[in-house]
Amino acid sequence: MGRVVIVATLDTKGPETAYLRDRLNALGIETFVVDSGILGEPVGIVPDVSHEQLAERGGITLAQLQHSGTRGRAVDTMRDLVTDLVRELHEAGELIGGIALGGVGSVMGAAAVQVLPVGVPKIVVAPTASGHHEFGPYVGLKDVFVVHSVVDILGLNPVLTTVLDNVAAAMKGMLDAGHALGAPPAGRRYVASTMLGNTTRAVAAMKDRLAEAGYETVVFHSNGVGGPAMEELAEAGQFVGVVDYTTNEIYDPMVGGIHDGGPDRLAVAGRLGLPQVVLPGCNDFSVWSPATIPEDMRDRPAYDHNPEYTLVRATHEEKRALGRVFAERLNQATGPVLVLFPTRGLSIPATPDGVFWDPEGDALYLAAIREHLRPDIPVETVELHINDPELGRLAAERFLALVGGRGPAD
Numbered sequence: 001m002g003r004v005v006i007v008a009t010l011d012t013k014g015p016e017t018a019y020l021r022d023r024l025n026a027l028g029i030e031t032f033v034v035d036s037g038i039l040g041e042p043v044g045i046v047p048d049v050s051h052e053q054l055a056e057r058g059g060i061t062l063a064q065l066q067h068s069g070t071r072g073r074a075v076d077t078m079r080d081l082v083t084d085l086v087r088e089l090h091e092a093g094e095l096i097g098g099i100a101l102g103g104v105g106s107v108m109g110a111a112a113v114q115v116l117p118v119g120v121p122k123i124v125v126a127p128t129a130s131g132h133h134e135f136g137p138y139v140g141l142k143d144v145f146v147v148h149s150v151v152d153i154l155g156l157n158p159v160l161t162t163v164l165d166n167v168a169a170a171m172k173g174m175l176d177a178g179h180a181l182g183a184p185p186a187g188r189r190y191v192a193s194t195m196l197g198n199t200t201r202a203v204a205a206m207k208d209r210l211a212e213a214g215y216e217t218v219v220f221h222s223n224g225v226g227g228p229a230m231e232e233l234a235e236a237g238q239f240v241g242v243v244d245y246t247t248n249e250i251y252d253p254m255v256g257g258i259h260d261g262g263p264d265r266l267a268v269a270g271r272l273g274l275p276q277v278v279l280p281g282c283n284d285f286s287v288w289s290p291a292t293i294p295e296d297m298r299d300r301p302a303y304d305h306n307p308e309y310t311l312v313r314a315t316h317e318e319k320r321a322l323g324r325v326f327a328e329r330l331n332q333a334t335g336p337v338l339v340l341f342p343t344r345g346l347s348i349p350a351t352p353d354g355v356f357w358d359p360e361g362d363a364l365y366l367a368a369i370r371e372h373l374r375p376d377i378p379v380e381t382v383e384l385h386i387n388d389p390e391l392g393r394l395a396a397e398r399f400l401a402l403v404g405g406r407g408p409a410d
Helices: 010-026 051-057 062-066 071-091 106-113 158-177 197-212 226-235 316-330 359-372 389-403
Strands: 003-008 031-035 095-101 122-126 145-148 190-195 216-221 241-244 276-278 285-288 302-306 309-313 337-342 379-382
Touching (some): 003 010, 003 071, 003 106, 010 031, 010 095, 051 062, 095 158, 106 122, 122 158, 145 158, 197 216, 197 389, 226 241, 241 389, 276 389, 337 389, 359 379, 379 389
Parallel strands (some): 095 122, 122 145, 337 379
Antiparallel strands (some): 285 309
C-alpha cells in the first residue's frame, strides 16, 4: 500500500504536522512527510525529505534558495521543487493521497497535491482557507478538500487537534471508500461540453440528443476553472470529442474578469486532434463581482446575474479582437472542427428587449472569426439564440456528423 504525503513548513508547523502524521498512522495510514520550509530547521519532527534534499533535487543549495532575492521568488522555487517530488512519487506508484498543512505557506503544498489525479484524496488545511482569500491557489483544477483550520496553526490546542483528528478521519474515509478516476470503460463514449446559467437549456437539449446516439456528456461550468479542467481531462484521455458550447473564458482575460480560462483555453482539444463543435456562448460579456467592476467599464450595459456576479457587455472593438483570438486558438486544431454561430444573441440578456442585444457587434465578431480562421474550418451561422434548445440539438447533430466522418449539412 502507498503512503499519504504531508507537505508542511516544519520550522513553524513541526509539532502540528507530527500530530497529524501520528493520527494518520494510528488509523493504519502510512505517511511521507516533506519539509517545504525555507528558512529555519524542523521543530519536533524529522521529515522523510528535508528542505536541503529538496533544494539538491533542483540543483541548488538551501543557502542559494534562502537568498533568492525575495520571499516570493524563494516560495516559487520551493513550490516547484516540492511539486516535482510529489509528481515523481505518484508516478512511481508510491502515493495514495496528499495533505498540505500550513498558513500562507500552504500554497506550496497545495500546488504539490494538485498533481494527484481526480479521485486521489487531497486535503488542504489552512487558516487562510476562508471566504476572504482566493481559493484558486488551494484548489487549482482538482477535487481538493479545503479545510479551514479555524485557529492558526501554532500550538496543539483542543480546537486544532479536533480539526486535525477530523482531517485524518476524512483521509481514512476517502481511502477506504473512495476511488480514483479511471480510464473510460470499454464501450463508453464521453463527450465534454461547457455551460453557464445562460446556456443551460440548450446544453441540456444537446446532452439529451447525444445520449440518444450513445454518447454521454460531461458538462463543465465555464467559470475560469471548468474549461481548463475539461481540457486537462481531455489530455488525460477521458473524452472522444468536445462540444465547447460556452467559450466565454477567452474573453474575461482580455479585460480582467473573473472567468479567466488562461492563455491555452480553446486550443488544447484541437491540438489533441479531438473532434470539436465550438460555439461562442456568452462571449458577449465579462463577469465581475459588483464591487470590482473597473471604473472605465461602469458606463457599459450591465446585467445583474445574481448578488455575487454582474455581467458587463463587451464593446465592438473587443468583439473584433476576440474574434481573432477565437480563430487563432482553433487554428491549432489537428482534428475536425466546426464553428456554429447563432445570430439571435450570445447570452440571456442578448435578446431584442435585453441590455446585451447587439447584432452589429455580433456581426463584427463573426466577421473577425471568418477573417482569421483557417479556410478549411467551416463556420455555420444559424438564426437562433444561444440558449435555444433547438440550437443545442443542432450542435449535437453537427458533432455526430463530425465523428461519423461527414461534414456539416451546409
